[in-house]
Amino acid sequence: MEISIIILCLILSAFFSGMEIAFVSSNKIYLEIEKKQDNFVSKTLTKLTEKPTNFIVSMLIGNSVAMVIYGFYMGDLLLRLAIDWGYYFSDWLNLLLQIVISFLVMLLTAAFLPKIFFQIYANSLIKFFAVPAYLFYKLFYFIAAIFIKISDFILRKFFKTEGDTIQLYFSKLELGNYITEQMSSVEDSETVDSEILMFQNALEFSGVKARDVMSPRTEIIAVDLFDSIEELKQLFIETGYSKIVVYQNSLDDIVGYVHSFDLFKKPKSVKEIVIPVEFVPETIFIKDAMNLLTKKRKSVAVVLDEYGGTSGIITLEDIIEELFGEIEDEHDSGEELVEKEVAAGVFVFSARFDVAYLNDTYKLQIPEGDSYGTLGGFIVDFTKEIPEKGDAITIGAYHFIIEEATNKKIELVKMTIQE
Numbered sequence: 001m002e003i004s005i006i007i008l009c010l011i012l013s014a015f016f017s018g019m020e021i022a023f024v025s026s027n028k029i030y031l032e033i034e035k036k037q038d039n040f041v042s043k044t045l046t047k048l049t050e051k052p053t054n055f056i057v058s059m060l061i062g063n064s065v066a067m068v069i070y071g072f073y074m075g076d077l078l079l080r081l082a083i084d085w086g087y088y089f090s091d092w093l094n095l096l097l098q099i100v101i102s103f104l105v106m107l108l109t110a111a112f113l114p115k116i117f118f119q120i121y122a123n124s125l126i127k128f129f130a131v132p133a134y135l136f137y138k139l140f141y142f143i144a145a146i147f148i149k150i151s152d153f154i155l156r157k158f159f160k161t162e163g164d165t166i167q168l169y170f171s172k173l174e175l176g177n178y179i180t181e182q183m184s185s186v187e188d189s190e191t192v193d194s195e196i197l198m199f200q201n202a203l204e205f206s207g208v209k210a211r212d213v214m215s216p217r218t219e220i221i222a223v224d225l226f227d228s229i230e231e232l233k234q235l236f237i238e239t240g241y242s243k244i245v246v247y248q249n250s251l252d253d254i255v256g257y258v259h260s261f262d263l264f265k266k267p268k269s270v271k272e273i274v275i276p277v278e279f280v281p282e283t284i285f286i287k288d289a290m291n292l293l294t295k296k297r298k299s300v301a302v303v304l305d306e307y308g309g310t311s312g313i314i315t316l317e318d319i320i321e322e323l324f325g326e327i328e329d330e331h332d333s334g335e336e337l338v339e340k341e342v343a344a345g346v347f348v349f350s351a352r353f354d355v356a357y358l359n360d361t362y363k364l365q366i367p368e369g370d371s372y373g374t375l376g377g378f379i380v381d382f383t384k385e386i387p388e389k390g391d392a393i394t395i396g397a398y399h400f401i402i403e404e405a406t407n408k409k410i411e412l413v414k415m416t417i418q419e
Contacts, residue, residue, distance in 0.1 A: 002073050009070035013110035016063035018118030018125065019133050020056055023048075025122040034127060044130045048137060057144035058137045067106065074102045208322055210289050211282040212354065212373060214303045214312035218408050222247050225255055225270055229263070232270055236260050243300060245313060246274050252309045254302045277302050282311050290319045338412060345417040348403065351376030351410035364417075366398065376410040386410065394418075 035046045048055055075098045082094065118125050126133075155161045222245040223232050235244055242261075247254045255274060262273035278301040280289050293301060293316055305311040337350035341362070349358065353375050355366050372381045380386060382395050387410060393400045397418050404411035 002077050005073050006070055006077065009066045009073070010106065010110045012066040013063050013070065013106065014114035015129070015132070016059045016066065016136070017111055018114040019129060020059040020063070021115045022118040022122040022126040022129075023052070023055060023059075025119045026126050027123055030123045031126070041127060041130050044134050045127065048130060048134055053148055054141060054144050055133075055137055057147055058140040059133075061140045061143055061147075062136050067110075070106065070110075071102060074098070074105070078102070208286050209282065210280055210284045210286055210301075210303050210314050211311065213286060213318045213322055214282075214314040215318070216312045217251060217310055220245055220251060220310075220313055222251060222254070223258070223270060224248070225274070227270055229267060229270065232258065233263060236263070243315075245277075245300075245302075246270060254310055254313075257300050275300075277313075279304055280314070282306070286314070286319045286322060289314060290316065293319075342414075347415045349375055349413055349415060351379070351413055367396070375413065375415075379410060379413065 031045060031049060035042050035049070078098045078101055079094060082097075221235065221239050221241060223235055225246050225248045232244070243257050243259055245251075245254055245257045254277065256276045258270060258273050259275065265273065267273045276298070278292055278296055278298050280292065280301045280303055282303055282305055289301060293299065299316045301314050302310055303312045303314055337352055339347070339349055339353060339358075339361075341347050347362065351374060354373055355368050355375055355378055356373075358364055358375060359366055359368070366375070366378060369378075369381065372378050379393060379395070379400060383393060386407065387393060387402045387405060389402055389405045391402045391405075393402070399416040399418055401414040401416075402410060402412075403414055
């Protein structure tokens, strides 16, 4: 009977300790979604989480009761076992041995292992044990309420602070963890919900800088301020763009842009229809760039490098695409970037891919740096020049063969990971 009571107390203590840590560690978004399900468990979860502090205090009370009973019976059992086995110690030594052995058994079986296990599988276990947890919650509810009122009184009276408050929000980290779980659970052949992708983009949005989404200088289509209207019209026809950048002397002196709609005003010169642009540094976050553009009612900004030269241009469309994904119109060229694994450890990539994207997607470890962002930039940063088609370059454990390149940039590379 004593051994049964001791084992039962250890199980209950492990349960109370585990549910306490599971409740604290569980993803609040996951719990909210589970609570919206129309079933018995979801209703139980709703009742459990109505008053989080009451639930935690109830678990602490249950754990304390189990430990007191465990300590009483465990001490008595150890004392009788010592006498039966012929071991005789002083009263102080007997007490010390009882404390040490009881503590080690309790720590291993009812505290350490359960808390680790319940923390790892917090979301699943809090749902699985919701019903028994609710029974104990109701059993100790009134005792917990009394302790909470006493603690609130002490906090307000002596420490001049507010009493217990319920946290009605979840953190950005919890949202990110939940979305990551959803993304990882989707098979490659399945399509991820657009809402999940949008949330993921929104979480990453605050950390994206202008240089990450801008159109680089080499891809800017521009017209000189003193070019003729006919030349401007022809450029609009050839590119299909609705906006074209206007510069004076060079791309480092951009004065604005023109919209194709303004050609209906029959201007006599490009200068008459130039719309001013904003200038932003490469390191500005796109959320700040978007605020700047919307306040100034502009749709185009010139991105400047550290020397004040033109690094690229960024538009509101570029920024919005970071949230909602690629937005294609009838004038988009439809050019697709190449990314494929042709063999084990052998890849073919467009040089425009971000190094961070390739590392995350293909579990690579290509070094990342502030002086470059793309795979092409990584290679050029190492070679200090634009490689030619057919060149072979080895950077650490990565061997590159330049498949396509121009005199201005690398287009396509074949990358082999060397053992």
